[in-house]
Amino acid sequence: MIDTAKLTIRMGIVRTFADMKSTENPWQTLNSSVPYENPWLSIRHEEVITPAGTPGIYGVVSFKNKAVGVVPIDADGNTYLVGQYRYALNEYSWEIPEGGSPLGTVPLDSAKRELKEETGLEAKKWTEIARIHTSNSATDEEGFLYIAEDLTEGEHAPEDTEDLRLWKLPLAEAIDMAMTSRITDALSVSALLIVARLRGI
Template sequence: MLEAKNPWTTKSSRTAYENPWIKVEHNEVITPGGTDGIYGLVRYKNHAIGIVPVDAEGYTYLVGQYRYALDEYSWEIPEGGCPVGTDPLKAAQRELREETGLEAEKWTKLMEFHLSNSVSDEWGVAYLARELRHGDAEPEDTEELRLRKVPLAEAVDMTLDGRIKDAVSILALQRVALLEARNGADEKKFQNIRQSP
């Protein structure tokens, strides 16, 4: 794929708002069409991390929590933040343990992604975690979490019927399903997930 040069020109930039997690920039720009304009941009101080944990029986674990920004309850894969400049895999291992009490022997990087790329620079990565060991969860003070064990195929179905709306969860769970389908596994049972590369 050919990559074009940046058609935008930034004339000035200032921070309109900042907290420990995000910075909001107000930019005066020249648009690709040559006109003056503005561009608001949210810069994240953490990368998005998502984990699909799968046990030997083909079950995965979902985390339920009330999302303040949406004012609704949400079922998701274990997720968290990775401070920019730190190791995403270590952050994923920490988040899995904190939210579920699980630790995994095998980790496979599923994908990288951009979220809301028209207004933010948020970047994320998702992993498949296998060969699980159970321990005690250690949620943060800002989290009130519920844990639910479901067949992996049901979790994928939840992304299709709207019970899971979280973008990171949809991306990661459907990526696992697509990889399984490509590897020739039964798309409903995902029995060979623990042998996938």
């Protein structure tokens, strides 16, 4: 919860919540169309009235999956990173195990599936550590981040479009990669630094 007593506006004037504009939606949507759609996302093109009362447009990239990301931690303090060439970035990227949870499914179930598919790991202990929005200026993508512990190893089975490498390394090294932009994926950076702080690493 926001402590509204601490809300301030410029010029040093502190106002109570009742004085402030509310947190309700100040935008109006006049009409909406879907000029593009594929199995993973759609674009909603909308004519709007902005909070300032002026006419405008908004193109919302609406995702058909929630994002899920997992920091697996083994008994020796190691974690696992997944490396893959990211088509959208045109760059190779090292990340925590992550993937999609179709809308209407349980994100934790999808996190368990993604961890198994990408690393072969199963975990007895799961802890949700964050809800996150990846790119909120134009997308509605929402993600959930987890710690997975009490790990056992099995066979992994990446999706057939994936070409993944797996890297087992001390958690502290992965955290250092997040601090120095050798990991650039926002879900991975957020998850690893939350874990670092929770664990005092």
